[in-house]
Amino acid sequence: MKVSKLKILKISGLVLLFVFALLGLIVTLILVTQKLGWTKVPGAVDLRSRQFQADFFEPSDHAWKTSPEWQTLKLALQKDAPSLREAAQVAGISPRLIATIVVGEQLRLYNSEREIFKQIFAPLSILGVQTQFSLGVVGLKYDTARLIEKNLRATSSAFYLGPDYESVLDFKSLDHNQERLNRLIDQQNHYFSYLYSGLFLRQIIAQWQKAGFDISHRPEILATIYNIGFGNSHPSANPSAGGAEITLNGTVYTFGGLAYNFYYSDELIDELPR
Template sequence: MKKVFKVLVYTFVIIFAVIGFGLTASYFAIKFHLTDDPGAVDYNDRLYKELSDKNNNSKAIDSTAYYSMTNNNRAEDYMKIMLLGKFYPYNANLILNAVNNSNDPILADKLLSAIDFKMIINKDYIELLEKAKNIYEYPIKHDTMASIFEWMNISEWNDLKIAIFKDKKLIDSAAYLAGVEPRIIVCCLIGEQIRLFNSKREIYKSYIGPLKVLSVESQFSLGVAGVKGYTAMAIERNLKDSVSPYYIGKKYEHLLDFYSHVPDTERYHRLTSYRNRFYQYLYPALYLKQVQTQWKKANFDISERPEILTTLYNVGFISSTPKVDPKVGGSIIKIHDKEYTFGGVGFDFYYSGELAKEFPYLEKKFWD
């Protein structure tokens, strides 16, 4: 028994001695830097430093000019990202998302400089990049503050945008209740409102412009979107007439039910109220849905033709005849002595990108 005990003690002592030796050896190895990894200098160190110096010494960019694209910086950044997408679409998409989600106007330049550093041996990329840069260096006379859509350069347009934005909730509510993209309703609204800039110039100067509000019509055409009384009655009938080509379904039948025994008076109040313009958007929304349904039943899909829908809104049910080659047009609108058509104005707005945040482009234009 004593012998076994002695063996255990010796074993225990030897183990601790070995551990102690190891710890002591490690201590001295660390103390005298015997375990240090000498590392290595990256062979691209000089290029990394040049890139850092470029970023640190880059001139400050006017963020207002950058984000409004009144200088070439942002356009050139997007051009480079697009070019990178031809070679490495994955990285181009990452950079595009990073730039769009950042408020730093020089971020794109930093990220693209790193890409240029990695792509320096790609001759095709470098060659295309040089060609693209030459395009931006070529002197072109242009007005950076003007819209390509000429009528949008008038001062009244900014007032109208503010006024429309004030009704965003009403427009959205009516649109989603009817199953129509809100932006298409706004096309019709703009066509009607901008027509008043000349025909009711004094009213605009006195009320609409200073107050940034929409004009509510109360005579032949009614409300902010100019719905005619007989058109409103036709919309109401079409909701309940299941055999009509304009019938859009049972779920919509009671959307325009009246709450009084005097429908003519109630309808007029709906379409001319200054306090609540919800119905002034619901009627146009339902009209658009009914006309789109009529054409779809005739195997002509115009859901992706906002200019045709806007034209049909202007000319009314009587002129809505489904056919292969519908024409854009409608009433002539004079804007600062230049003539446009109602449908043409709708086209311009829809594809201009104006108010795209407030009234975005939806994948589906109509739904049930």
């Protein structure tokens, strides 16, 4: 009987040792992939139309919720939620609105980089950081980041948010170009990616409010404008949603339509409230 108990204890100890070793291997793999930049992928060249699509397509089958891409992104967003909420508080905007941008950019990235998604993003449940045509986890253009900074101090601009926001993106070094780039492509900390995108959305909301239109609760319109850029933001009474097409589980969504579906769903509602 004593021998049997000893064997059981020995086997249990070996199992625990194996489990801890496996966990250590997973953590090491995550650190190595981030250190070597394996999760960095080039942003896609934007070849889509720069016009709003005529119709807002909102699929009713919620195919995106059951897609492997969303299941991966959901876990990644859960881990990044504290940083996203912090950026949202500074930008003065709902964390869920910022998340709509992350959802669109990451799901589009997962689709365009299928092999990397299968080999790295999905197994590790992490976000992809773009480093070329678009930057960071929100696919922000470098020139757009500069324009966001400029708008913070342009008191006569329709995008101006007021004196309280003028210094939120102040630089700490003399090399602003390099610091800006480092902010957006940081592998470990995505705070600035979230902050820049949150300020973009706030500036668009301000522009439309000054023109007499409130789109602060129109995630599909805000995401569409983010997707097609500042220059295509034209306040009007009946804006249309659209943007890049993203296919999930055989269903085609527009960038703006996917933002709407996520924003008004209950997915991650506790971590990323409206």
